[in-house]
Amino acid sequence: MSTRYVITFIIILTSVVAVALTGFRQVTKNKADLNEEIFNKRSILQAVEAEFPEGTKVGGFTEDQILEIFDKQVEQVVLNMAGEVQTGKKAEDVDLATEKKKPEGDRLLPLYIFNQDGKKYYILSVRGRGLWDEIWGNIALASDLNTVVGATFDHKGETPGLGAEIKDNPAFAAQFEGKQIYQDGKLVSIKVRKGGAQDEQHEVDAITGATITSEGVTEMLKKGIKFYEPYFNSIRSKQ
Amino acid sequence: MAETAVKEKEVKTAEPFFGKKERKLLTDPLNDNNPITVQILGVCSALAVTSQVYPAFVMAIAVTLVTGFSNLFTSMLRSYIPSQVRMIAQLVIIAFLVSMVELALKAYNFPIYKQLTVYIGLIITNCIVMGRLEAFAMANKPWRSFLDGIGNGLGYGAVLIIVALIRELFGKGSLFAGSAVEMKIIGPSADYFINTTESTLFGWYSNNNLMVVPSAAMFVIGILIWIQRSRNKKLVDIS
Numbered sequence: 001m002s003t004r005y006v007i008t009f010i011i012i013l014t015s016v017v018a019v020a021l022t023g024f025r026q027v028t029k030n031k032a033d034l035n036e037e038i039f040n041k042r043s044i045l046q047a048v049e050a051e052f053p054e055g056t057k058v059g060g061f062t063e064d065q066i067l068e069i070f071d072k073q074v075e076q077v078v079l080n081m082a083g084e085v086q087t088g089k090k091a092e093d094v095d096l097a098t099e100k101k102k103p104e105g106d107r108l109l110p111l112y113i114f115n116q117d118g119k120k121y122y123i124l125s126v127r128g129r130g131l132w133d134e135i136w137g138n139i140a141l142a143s144d145l146n147t148v149v150g151a152t153f154d155h156k157g158e159t160p161g162l163g164a165e166i167k168d169n170p171a172f173a174a175q176f177e178g179k180q181i182y183q184d185g186k187l188v189s190i191k192v193r194k195g196g197a198q199d200e201q202h203e204v205d206a207i208t209g210a211t212i213t214s215e216g217v218t219e220m221l222k223k224g225i226k227f228y229e230p231y232f233n234s235i236r237s238k239q
Numbered sequence: 240m241a242e243t244a245v246k247e248k249e250v251k252t253a254e255p256f257f258g259k260k261e262r263k264l265l266t267d268p269l270n271d272n273n274p275i276t277v278q279i280l281g282v283c284s285a286l287a288v289t290s291q292v293y294p295a296f297v298m299a300i301a302v303t304l305v306t307g308f309s310n311l312f313t314s315m316l317r318s319y320i321p322s323q324v325r326m327i328a329q330l331v332i333i334a335f336l337v338s339m340v341e342l343a344l345k346a347y348n349f350p351i352y353k354q355l356t357v358y359i360g361l362i363i364t365n366c367i368v369m370g371r372l373e374a375f376a377m378a379n380k381p382w383r384s385f386l387d388g389i390g391n392g393l394g395y396g397a398v399l400i401i402v403a404l405i406r407e408l409f410g411k412g413s414l415f416a417g418s419a420v421e422m423k424i425i426g427p428s429a430d431y432f433i434n435t436t437e438s439t440l441f442g443w444y445s446n447n448n449l450m451v452v453p454s455a456a457m458f459v460i461g462i463l464i465w466i467q468r469s470r471n472k473k474l475v476d477i478s
Contacts, residue, residue: 005321006321006323009319009321009324010324010327010331013328013331013332017332017334017335020335020339021342024339024343025342028343031346031347032342032345032346032349035345035346036349038349039349039350039353156356157356159452160287160290160451160453161290161451161452161453162452
């Protein structure tokens with residue numbers, strides 16, 4: 001077969017495939033984006049699961065319920081690194097993966113304030129590195145801005161059964177409930193300790209066989225929570 | 240591989256639409272010529288996605304669709320595909336189908352898409368797909384190629400699901416977790432059918448953490464191969 005035939009064949013084949021894929025992407029785009037939005041919102045609400053009535057599972061909420069709770073009970077705030085609220089911006093539009101690439105001073109921080117039974121819960125988003133790729137999570141604080149009421153973690157490519165347990169094993173995230181991020185007025189974050197937590201208030205157990213992922217979580221929390229410190233201080237000074 | 244495949248004779252006489260030969264194309268890969276346990280292809284993804292039944296099930300459907308339709312399309316185009324670039328052409332067809340599956344999952348089953356992550360994209364590199372195109376679709380008519388693809392997909396899927404059933408039951412104590420028919424069989428809380436914290440008969444039981452890690456699939460597949468070979472006379476090595 002001639003070279004011309006080969007080239008024509010490949011060009012036609014790839015063009016047909018490209019057109020078909022673009023078309024299908026356009027058809028499914030809205031639904032896929034909505035799924036992504038619900039998925040993210042669900043994982044944020046999971047951080048405050050303990051604050052819903054006893055026995056409620058956020059995983060069991062329907063898509064409409066998730067969107068409704070978010071509309072009614074969640075206040076979306078965007079902060080800059082000085083802790084100032086940026087007006088006209090919504091937290092869900094801030095992508096930490098993109099923010100992480102910016103110089104530290106220019107980053108924006110998403111903050112979700114969840115209102116339930118007259119109480120406020122502050123949900124922080126953090127992002128760091130595990131063993132293979134990025135890890136991220138949401139930490140929910142009670143209105144004292146100290147006590148953790150819940151946490152969720154996720155990852156891009158940690159080892160199943162080892163590092164991936166930060167997401168797959170609910171017991172890991174459950175450990176964070178009741179921990180405190182301040183010690184004597186100083187921000188200390190929460191440490192994931194290999195060999196078992198020693199300080200009951202500021203440490204949780206690491207995952208066996210996933211030392212680097214565990215250290216990644218410690219590091220992510222330490223840096224991530226610190227970013228919110230100026231905002232915490234500004235709220236405290238108002239109180 | 241292709242050279243031997245092309246020598247396979249094409250039968251010209253009128254054939255029944257779904258006769259004995261066609262049935263054999265579907266059933267052969269389920270046992271006598273199973274892609275995983277006999278041909279030892281596609282093992283990588285079989286290790287990765289078999290920790291739970293539901294994702295394994297979705298993966299099985301995805302691979303079956305891809306093998307079936309890539310065989311069909313390749314067979315339809317087989318006399319037009321220039322032999323110099325046949326592998327590239329096959330890859331374009333496979334990549335097209337895999338991308339379609341990925342887009343469809345994103346829109347219609349997002350949680351599973353999140354669970355399978357890269358492994359959907361990696362169907363492109365699954366040796367079963369490319370292997371069937373080279374060995375069968377390039378030399379056979381579309382309908383029979385389609386059946387051959389579906390058969391191989393099902394053979395792959397059957398092993399995937401068997402392995403996943405074993406791994407999920409002994410590793411997590413549940414079955415079909417994440418789907419509508421989730422069953423919690425055995426575990427240390429009241430949610431499970433057998434509650435190991437209260438049952439005197441099963442008080443000793445705890446989940447086998449080895450089953451959660453991918454290497455467990457290696458053992459399970461190895462044992463499956465052993466059982467299959469000891470029972471199936473056709474597979475006994477007589478050389």
